[in-house]
Amino acid sequence: MSPIATGVSPSQNGTADLNRGEQVVDLAVASQNQGQALADVPALDLFSLAGKAVIVTGGARGLGLCIGTALLEAKCGHVYCCDVLPEPNVEEWARAKQAAKKYGGSISYTQLDITNVDAVNSTFEKIYDESEYEVSGLLAAAGIQQMVPSLEYPAADFRRIMDVNVAGTFFTIQAAARQMVKHKIAGSIAIIASMSGSIANKGLTCLAYNTSKAALLQMCRSAAAEWGQHRIRVNTLSPGYIRTAMTDQLLEVRPDLEEEWLRGSMLNRLSTPDEFRGPVLFLLSKASSFTTGADLIVDGGHTAY
Ligand SMILES: NC(=O)c1ccc[n+]([C@@H]2O[C@H](COP(=O)([O-])OP(=O)(O)OC[C@H]3O[C@@H](n4cnc5c(N)ncnc54)[C@H](O)[C@@H]3O)[C@@H](O)[C@H]2O)c1
Secondary structure: OOOOOOOOOEOOOOOEOHHHOOOOOOHHHHOEEOOEEHHHOOHHHHHOOEOEEEEEEOOOOHHHHHHHHHHHHOOEOEEEEEEOOOOOOHHHHHHHHHHHHHHOOEEEEEEOOOOOHHHHHHHHHHHHHHOOOEEEEEEEOOOOOOOOOHHHOOHHHHHHHHHHHHHHHHHHHHHHHHHHHHOOOOOEEEEEOOHHHOOOOOOOOOHHHHHHHHHHHHHHHHHHHHHHHHOOEEEEEEEOOEOOHHHHHHHHHOOOHHHHHHHHOOOOOOEOHHHHHHHHHHHHOHHHOOOOOOEEEEOOOHHHO
């Protein structure tokens, strides 16, 4: 049966010829999933990553590795974790390995500095050439944070934040998109931005971090606009405060911040990395087939206050 809604004649480019005054087509129905109309895929199966592989930067620990593990739970064939650290966190990696075993996938680790553009391109090229699964996704989660009053911000530190969070993220999404185009893959790129890209955090002196995360929101929109023609979707996820090594370091220096952060949350609590599994899975799967250039804010209502 045609993937186009019944009774409608598709024109050559796959959309209905509305000039003939025929029925209006539901274009979502016309979307294809390896020859099967998306509308015929049962709703929960839309989130399955069976037969796919995903690259995760910042995949040595924290949010990146937690979500990498979740991708395995969603039947992802292989998760390629990359991070500047020589090795992933031992306990978190053991959990990921367990999930791989339980759900029939696999996970591997490569040390990679995302600011090294040549290394990023060659690592991604190797992954795409060697993967037995279609590498349909990239989760760009690598990032750094620093608290310095902006009147005193050292130039080198400001540049470092921009280098990692903005330039490094761009190198990774560019390298992935190049490979997706080369291998004709309809891919999805999810960038971890932050609610800090849309607000100034009360009590925090994080001007460089906030500026870098705001840049990611614009990078996402511009990349999505250029790469949509290649069937590549690009979106950002903007989390609120999460308890990870990054925030633990901040709270060690400024324990008073926790109360401030709780006041900002409509749910009166911080989040945990696992609460971002669903949102990222949505972005990296067919469930978000018409979502691109968007920012998904998952912040316990913080930015809505
Ligand atoms: N923790 C939060 O409250 C919070 C909130 C919003 C957004 N985020 C974002 O989520 C992402 C993950 O952060 P996290 O909280 O899990 O912190 P994290 O420090 O545990 O994880 C960040 C990872 O990025 C890696 N990384 C840093 N520089 C790199 C480089 N040059 N090349 C490759 N990898 C590099 C680190 O080694 C680390 O493993 C970051 O982008 C962060 O900005 C965090």
